[in-house]
Amino acid sequence: MSISSGAPSGHTPLQEVARTALLAGLSTIVAGGAAAQSAAAAPEAVPAGVTVYAAGSLRTALTEAAQAFERQSGTRVAFNFGPSGLLKDKLLAGERADVFASANMEHPQALAAAGRSGAARPFARNALCLLGAPSFSLNGQDVAQRLLDPALRVGTSTPGADPAGDYAWRFFDKVESSGAAGPGSAQRLKDRALQLAGGPASPTPPPGRSVYAWLLDEKQADVFITYCTNATLAVRESRALQVLPLPQKLEVAATYGLAVLQGATPAAEAFTRFLLGEGGQSVLRSWGFGPP
Template identity: 30%
Template sequence: MRRIGVLVVVAVVASACAAGGGAGSRHRLTVFAAASLGDAFGAMAKPFADAHDGYAVTFSFAGSQQLVAQLQQGAKADALATADRQTMDAVPAGGRTAPYVFAGNRLVIAVSRGNPHQIHTLADLARPGLKVVLAAPAVPAGKYARQALTKAHVSVSPVSLEDSVEGVVTKVGLGEADAGIVYATDATAARNVDAVAIPDAQNVLAEYPVTALTPAGRQFVAFLRSTTGQAILRRFGFLPPPATP
């Protein structure tokens, strides 16, 4: 059975302006972001607020495809960060700035602590009786996982398809699945799973684009591109954005 994705909202209110501005003078900035960015973006909240006095910042984390669907249904946000370019492309170009890839990620195999099933390669995921869970095909993590399996010439029959990469990590951590393919950052942050590396020849580089949906959203995009924003992303294990010509 597929899990129902849950939208997680984190609100961080910047201090009032030094000139004595009250709550009424604060600007509201809403950022929709892929679930895998939760920890890193959460750590950016205070530095961003400190650098943009008078702002109240709200992060909404969910599967990239869920966030885009909400925007298509009329939800309002100032910036959007997804876990792949294809999902971002579903947002009409007329209502956003040109997407900028601000970070990368790699895939790993998530297994229970201690790797009790001795899973060491993608080929091991095809073993009979092994319970494998993947993100759904519409989820960026699911697309990347299937690309990696194709590279490795491996076919698996997942016992569950999750609405976000966090769902995959959760099921492996709870013992409801033996293994899953997730982002390296998610496996590192989880306390109850271990990560098995996937060789470069079979791995897929996940690219995270961000776009501003309003003039205010440009400030968050600029922060992501700044030295401070990039340093926070590195601290949480994200890779640098690709070099631009």
């Protein structure tokens, strides 16, 4: 995977998020898994002061941010990672947590509307990329025409359960509305998409594996539409995979939202302030996320 380290002029904010994610991914390839090793070494006997339900795409970044917060405050943080839509449903059904960190704004807003949390606050941005198998190629076509090839197996997350799937559906709508492909193209893409991740019945990868790298290694798809941060972590695991940012006219914004649940521990607000402040934002930037 070749990525230029120079920032061309005229970058859109989403292109910059995608570029940041790709460069951060390369940095983590070189740096190795120090954050994960540190998390594994943390003593489990100490009770957590803050329980966070968080989008799976935040796992690596929030784990490192929590370690920094713990060193600063002495308060432990425990996580439940998963698809944001499924976590939102669990919280609405009464499961207990202090903070909800979602890959969209709609799910924390739904909790606020139901009286389960305070107001939702944006705290990070992401962008969509194509994660291609080693054999994947655009074949000299633009992205829209290549994805419409009926022989190509296109993987996505599950809309409704996982915001990554909702963003993929918005991307398909944009393929048609932008004129990149003709009438009916959005529905054709949705009908053909393989909803392989983020759903209640989605397959679970082996421990320690990226679900996206695993699905492509298992030849379940030829290309996956996912967050650029997820794609760069997958390439760290399987170097032969390819990351391709979307063209500017097909970009879809992914804004992440944060909410403190009703009845949260006093440390919950301190943790959200940390994530919104420079300490948390610097960690998020290092893993490829853009500012809110």
